[in-house]
Amino acid sequence: MTQTEDRTALVELSGVSKNYGNVRALEGVSLEVHAGEITCVLGDNGAGKSTLIKIIAGLHQHDGGTLSLDGEETRLASPREALDRGIATVYQDLAVVPLMPVWRNFFLGSEPRKGVAPFKRMDVDHMRRTTHAELLRMGIDLRDVDQPIGTLSGGERQCVAIARAVYFGAKVLVLDEPTAALGVKQSGVVLKYVAAARDQGLGVVLITHNPHHAYLVGDRFVLLKRGTMVANQTRGEVTLDELTQQMAGGTELDDLRHELERR
Amino acid sequence: MNATQVKTADERILQTSPLRKLLGRPELGSVVGAIAVFVFFAFFADSFLRASSLSTVLYAASTIGIMAVPVALLMIGGEFDLSAGVMVTSSALVSSMFSYQMTANVWVGVVVSLLVTLAIGAFNGFMLTRTKLPSFIITLGTFLMLTGLNLGFTKLIDGTVSTKSIADMEGFPSAQDVFASTITIGGVGFKVTILWWLALVAVASWILLRTRAGNWIFAVGGNKDAARAVGVPVTRTKIGLYMGVGLGAWISGQHLLFSYDVVQSGEGVGNELIYIIAAVIGGCLITGGYGSAVGSAVGAFIFGMTSKGIVFAEWNPDWFKFFLGAMLLLATLLNAWVRKRAEATK
Numbered sequence: 020m021t022q023t024e025d026r027t028a029l030v031e032l033s034g035v036s037k038n039y040g041n042v043r044a045l046e047g048v049s050l051e052v053h054a055g056e057i058t059c060v061l062g063d064n065g066a067g068k069s070t071l072i073k074i075i076a077g078l079h080q081h082d083g084g085t086l087s088l089d090g091e092e093t094r095l096a097s098p099r100e101a102l103d104r105g106i107a108t109v110y111q112d113l114a115v116v117p118l119m120p121v122w123r124n125f126f127l128g129s130e131p132r133k134g135v136a137p138f139k140r141m142d143v144d145h146m147r148r149t150t151h152a153e154l155l156r157m158g159i160d161l162r163d164v165d166q167p168i169g170t171l172s173g174g175e176r177q178c179v180a181i182a183r184a185v186y187f188g189a190k191v192l193v194l195d196e197p198t199a200a201l202g203v204k205q206s207g208v209v210l211k212y213v214a215a216a217r218d219q220g221l222g223v224v225l226i227t228h229n230p231h232h233a234y235l236v237g238d239r240f241v242l243l244k245r246g247t248m249v250a251n252q253t254r255g256e257v258t259l260d261e262l263t264q265q266m267a268g269g270t271e272l273d274d275l276r277h278e279l280e281r282r
Numbered sequence: 283m284n285a286t287q288v289k290t291a292d293e294r295i296l297q298t299s300p301l302r303k304l305l306g307r308p309e310l311g312s313v314v315g316a317i318a319v320f321v322f323f324a325f326f327a328d329s330f331l332r333a334s335s336l337s338t339v340l341y342a343a344s345t346i347g348i349m350a351v352p353v354a355l356l357m358i359g360g361e362f363d364l365s366a367g368v369m370v371t372s373s374a375l376v377s378s379m380f381s382y383q384m385t386a387n388v389w390v391g392v393v394v395s396l397l398v399t400l401a402i403g404a405f406n407g408f409m410l411t412r413t414k415l416p417s418f419i420i421t422l423g424t425f426l427m428l429t430g431l432n433l434g435f436t437k438l439i440d441g442t443v444s445t446k447s448i449a450d451m452e453g454f455p456s457a458q459d460v461f462a463s464t465i466t467i468g469g470v471g472f473k474v475t476i477l478w479w480l481a482l483v484a485v486a487s488w489i490l491l492r493t494r495a496g497n498w499i500f501a502v503g504g505n506k507d508a509a510r511a512v513g514v515p516v517t518r519t520k521i522g523l524y525m526g527v528g529l530g531a532w533i534s535g536q537h538l539l540f541s542y543d544v545v546q547s548g549e550g551v552g553n554e555l556i557y558i559i560a561a562v563i564g565g566c567l568i569t570g571g572y573g574s575a576v577g578s579a580v581g582a583f584i585f586g587m588t589s590k591g592i593v594f595a596e597w598n599p600d601w602f603k604f605f606l607g608a609m610l611l612l613a614t615l616l617n618a619w620v621r622k623r624a625e626a627t628k
Contacts, residue, residue, distance in 0.1 A: 078511075099513045114511040116504035118571045119497075127501055128513035130494040140492045 027090035028053050029191050029222040030075060030106070035084035037070050044070040047084070048248045050241045052191055052222040057213065059233035060226045061266050062243035068226045071243070072195050075224065076108035077101030102128075107184035108193040111200075115176060117169030121161060122150040124168045125183050149186070157182045157212055174205035178212050185216055192216055193224040198232050210236055230266045234259045242266065308565035309577030311616035315563065315609060316584050323591035330594045333470045340472065343586030344479035346560055347579050348534050349553070351482045352526040354561035354578035355490070359523045360503035360570025361417035363406060365424035366527050367553030372428050373399045373535025374545040375436060378445040387453040396532045402428070403528025407521030429551060436547035449543045461533070462541035475537050479579070482530070486575035499523065504571025559606065560585055563613040584609060 028051040037045040045067045052058045062068045073079040074086065077095035085092050088104055095101045101108070108114075115124045123146075131142045150164045159178055168176060177197050184192050194213065198206040214236050217223050227233050233240060240257060242250035242265055250257075250265055323330045349366055356363055376398045381391030402424065409420045433443065440446055448454060464471040490496040498519045501509035510516045539545055562568060563584055564577025588605050592598075 076511075098511055102513055108511070110508075110511060114505075114508040116501045116508055116571060118504045118567075119500050123497055123500065127497060127509065130497055132494060139494075140488075141494055141497065143492065 026053070028087070029089060030224070031085075031087040031090075032071075032075075032081075033085050033087075035071075035074060035081045035086060037074060037079065037081050037083075044246055045074075045081075046247045048241070048243065049084075049251060050224075051239065052224055053238075054190070054222050055217055055220050056238040057217050057223040057225055057236050058239040058241065059237035060224060060241045060243065061228065061230060061233055061262070063228055063266075065245070066243040067246040068228075068243060069195070070246075072108065072110075072193055072224075072226055075101070075106060075191075075193055077106070102187075105188065105190035106193065107187065107189035107191070109177070109180040109184060109195065109197065111195045115168045115180060118167050120165045121154075121168050121171070121179060122147045122164040125150040125153070125164075125179065125186075129187055153182050153186045154179060157185075157215065172205065173201050174208050177201075177209050181209075181212050181216060185219060185221065189221060191222045191224065193226070195226045196228070197225070198227065198229060206232060228266070230259065230262045234262055308567075308572055308574045308617070309580055310565070311613050312564045312577050312580040312584065314616065315613050316580050316587070319584050319587050319591070319609070323587060323595065327591055327595035330591055333468070335590070335594055337470050337472050339583075339586045339590045340476050341586075342590050343579075343583045344473065344475040345534065345537070346553075346556055346585050347479040347582030348475060348482060348537075349527075349530045349557045350560035350564070350578040350582045351479075351486045351575050352523070352530040353554075353557040354564060354566050354573055354575055355486055355499060356523045356527055357558070357561050357566045357568070358490070358503045358570060358573045359499045359520060360506065361410065361520060361523065362421060362558065363524065363527045364418065364421040364554050365402070365406065365428055366421075366531060366557055367555075368425055368428040368432060368550040369399060369402055369528065369531035370534040370538065370553065371432050371545065371547065371550035372402070373532045374539040375432055375445060375535075375547055377536060378448055378539050378545050379436070379439055381451060382446050382448055383439065385451075388448055388451050388457050389453045391448075392457060392536055395535065396529075399528035399532040399535070400525050401528070402531075403525035404521055406527075407517075407524035410524070411517040411520050425554065429548075432547045432550075443547050445545045445547070447543050448539075454540070457536070458540040461536040461539075478533055478537075479582075482533075483575050483579045490575060495519070495522070500571055502570075556585065556606075559610050563610060565613075565617050567617075581613075584613075 030052040031050075033049045035045060035048045036043070048067070048071060050058055050060065060068055060071060070079065074081045077098045077100050080094055080096070086094065095104070098108070116127065119127070126141075126146050131145055132139045133142045134140050147164050151161060154161055157178055159175060159182075168179065171179065181192065181194070197209050197213065201209060210232060213223060213225060217236070225233065225237065238254050240250070240252050240254075240262060241248060329335055349370065353363060353366055373395050377388070377391040377395035379391075380386070380394045381388045384390065406421055406424055409415075410417050413420070436443060436445060461474070463474045465474060465477075466472075490499060498509065498514045501514050502516050502519045506516055538549075560581035561573065561578045562581070564574065564579065564581035566573030566577060585606070588609065589602055592602050592605070
């Protein structure tokens, strides 16, 4: 299991479980997220990765175990509360609205305003300028922040979502399969931004089913299988081969090989 | 560093050709359509280009346009309201009957009517967000219930299908000034509803393009789950949009009451589709997340030109529905094509 650290984790889950009716989605999962570190959550489809993410993001509440933020035990009532406490989640579908311009998406839900009620309005110039500058800082040079975000490539959209989370002062960044639908090159670009976010001092939770991507950037590795945690290791404790083997199901893979050979 | 960035950004924006910017506007298709309809009737109907004809066309457009604006906003927010047509009648009935039965100043009825329509809108929005059923079903239910209530209550209270005259009651002249007067400009009378209409378009455009609420409306229509995930109050936005339709129904209903003095309780059925048609012709995407208030106004204007143009051309008004349907198809096709082009070239 994890070593006790002398500093408090930004997010700490211990023995967390979650049921949907009579379906046990998650059981006894523990993980830590520290500032300037990347915690990878690995697992196959249906392993409970999405449920875990929803608990950290405040979309669902856990049924058992504890969730602590900065050492204080808590329960997140809504995504808004999670955001207010510095946890930003970038979902697989990126939580962007494809037909809306990039700058509107960038500030969606947290629009800066000027003027007095009832004539309070969005500070559009500031929004446009900031979007362009923040994306440039992440290395994306957009021609026009007015283009619908749906016209950007998958990798670019992912990066916009990450840049948005970083700009809004996230302390913890939760990324749901950021490289799942991307090619090799685009994945590399996205992982670079993940590392950039870490270097800015954010704690990152990277959800993936690709051990190669996880091992490139990860500091801690939590492995889920059918809703339970089967491993929780730091980088020093595990090699890429071991991780891949555990991920692929180890003995299950051997069984499968036998079964296929018999045919 | 910021200064140089801004500079490069500005240079790049200049590269976007004005034509492509124009192609990206949601109302482009409808403007092209409006010009075509205008030219068509200018050619075939001799009296179409007179100022008095313009006034008639604008009046017809405004009666639809006042409702098309909130219906367009609602559609951008991803929902329908099939109860919008009969809600106008409900608004007029409540206002008239409340004032008459209480022998109160008509303004009391006007205010009560506003509260009732806002409540109906809030009910639609609440039911929708609470049950998560499609808005088509929810508002179809409200539509039928309101249709029944309109007839039932009117017969119960007045014994007939129309309300009693309130023209001699206190406050009627001033209410008529506000909702149903005629303003004469250069010898031609323009109905005050045109002002209401233009004001609504202006306010709605400002809300959509420049306020936080506008951002939320686009977002809940474009991707509701994404909007919720980034902290947009989806429920509040949708309920607000339905209450906006209630507000529009209130203005239209009061106009109806104070221009005709009596209200027929069976009116309004079918109008909800005309509001939706105006919004769609104006470039609103039927699946939500895209459109404009100005577009809905152009849609209403096309409606006004077609319905009155046929009269000016001295054709059988039976043709009107055919024209409207053809216009709807053409405008939708043009919008789809324009949007595809605009997105592909970006």
